[in-house]
Amino acid sequence: MDSVLRAAAIYIGLLIIMRFAGKRSLAQITTFDFVLLLIIGEASQQALLGQDFSVTNALLVVITLVMLDIGLSLLKRRSEKFDKLLEDVPLVIVEDGVALKDRMAKARVDEQDVLTAARHLQGIERLDQIRYAVLERSGGISIIPKPDAKSA
Amino acid sequence: MRKRGADQGARALGDDPEFQQTQWRVERISWCVMVIIIASALAGLLGGGGPLSRDTKTDADSSNRIDYERFARHDSPMTLDVNVASGAERQVRVRISDEYLAAMNVQSITPPPTSTSLGDKQQILVFDRAASPVTVTIRFQLVPMTFGIQRGWVAVDDGAPISFSHFIFP
Numbered sequence: 001m002d003s004v005l006r007a008a009a010i011y012i013g014l015l016i017i018m019r020f021a022g023k024r025s026l027a028q029i030t031t032f033d034f035v036l037l038l039i040i041g042e043a044s045q046q047a048l049l050g051q052d053f054s055v056t057n058a059l060l061v062v063i064t065l066v067m068l069d070i071g072l073s074l075l076k077r078r079s080e081k082f083d084k085l086l087e088d089v090p091l092v093i094v095e096d097g098v099a100l101k102d103r104m105a106k107a108r109v110d111e112q113d114v115l116t117a118a119r120h121l122q123g124i125e126r127l128d129q130i131r132y133a134v135l136e137r138s139g140g141i142s143i144i145p146k147p148d149a150k151s152a
Numbered sequence: 153m154r155k156r157g158a159d160q161g162a163r164a165l166g167d168d169p170e171f172q173q174t175q176w177r178v179e180r181i182s183w184c185v186m187v188i189i190i191a192s193a194l195a196g197l198l199g200g201g202g203p204l205s206r207d208t209k210t211d212a213d214s215s216n217r218i219d220y221e222r223f224a225r226h227d228s229p230m231t232l233d234v235n236v237a238s239g240a241e242r243q244v245r246v247r248i249s250d251e252y253l254a255a256m257n258v259q260s261i262t263p264p265p266t267s268t269s270l271g272d273k274q275q276i277l278v279f280d281r282a283a284s285p286v287t288v289t290i291r292f293q294l295v296p297m298t299f300g301i302q303r304g305w306v307a308v309d310d311g312a313p314i315s316f317s318h319f320i321f322p
């Protein structure tokens with residue numbers, strides 16, 4: 001019983017914390033994001049396993065986490081509201097080459113982040129070549145270029 | 153209607169609808185199995201606490217009782233409580249199977265025994281009772297070092313042994 005409850009508590013706890021932290025927090029944009037991810041893993045490990053070093057405990061914890069994940073994914077498919085609640089919504093941050101400053105500030109994204117993504121994904125060098133830049137639910141930025149952007 | 157993804161082009165990409173269908177079916181069945189595993193763990197059938205995980209046994213005249221884990225786990229702490237009924241003696245002697253203790257790593261005994269001695273296939277622990285007409289509980293913190301079925305017995309004073317067994321998960 002303990003293993004299942006521990007795993008469920010950590011899963012739900014982390015889910016809530018990460019959701020409140022915002023989508024940009026662990027998108028692995030910087031080295032520190034990566035370090036943070038490792039530290040979170042280390043910190044929750046002890047609470048997940050407790051004093052119990054048995055194979056049964058390890059497997060139970062994993063099964064519980066996997067099933068919670070599958071269960072939530074099934075619920076998300078059923079209800080759009082629940083999906084938004086858990087996974088956030090995409091956010092347009094550049095429209096027709098114009099940066100939407102207030103949105104970017106709230107989402108803690110700056111122009112440099114957008115341009116980095118633009119260079120990476122589309123080989124675009126200037127903001128005005130971008131039709132849409134979208135901050136995705138996963139925290140990544142996707143770029144839709146203007147039709148003439150690449151030839152220009 | 154033609155099945156999508158089943159044409160020659162999709163096949164060339166490695167798409168295999170029959171295999172995929174079987175895989176999906178197996179996936180759904182395995183989810184059910186995992187839900188059953190979680191439910192039995194919550195009930196306490198896989199050790200680590202839960203409503204069905206503990207049991208009690210009393211001796212013939214049902215004055216002494218032991219409270220133990222029916223299901224335990226290898227290398228994971230568990231408790232064995234020996235409830236000794238009130239008696240005239242100021243000292244309580246608890247005898248435990250030698251073989252049982254050999255399979256366990258004894259982390260602590262609360263309260264600690266005043267003396268221990270070795271008997272024939274048993275260890276004898278002696279505890280002092282402050283006032284004779286009280287029931288006392290002696291708690292053993294144990295870590296199983298084996299797995300599978302582990303039998304043991306505990307006897308109080310000269311009473312008959314109370315036998316019990318754990319199923320220890322790996």
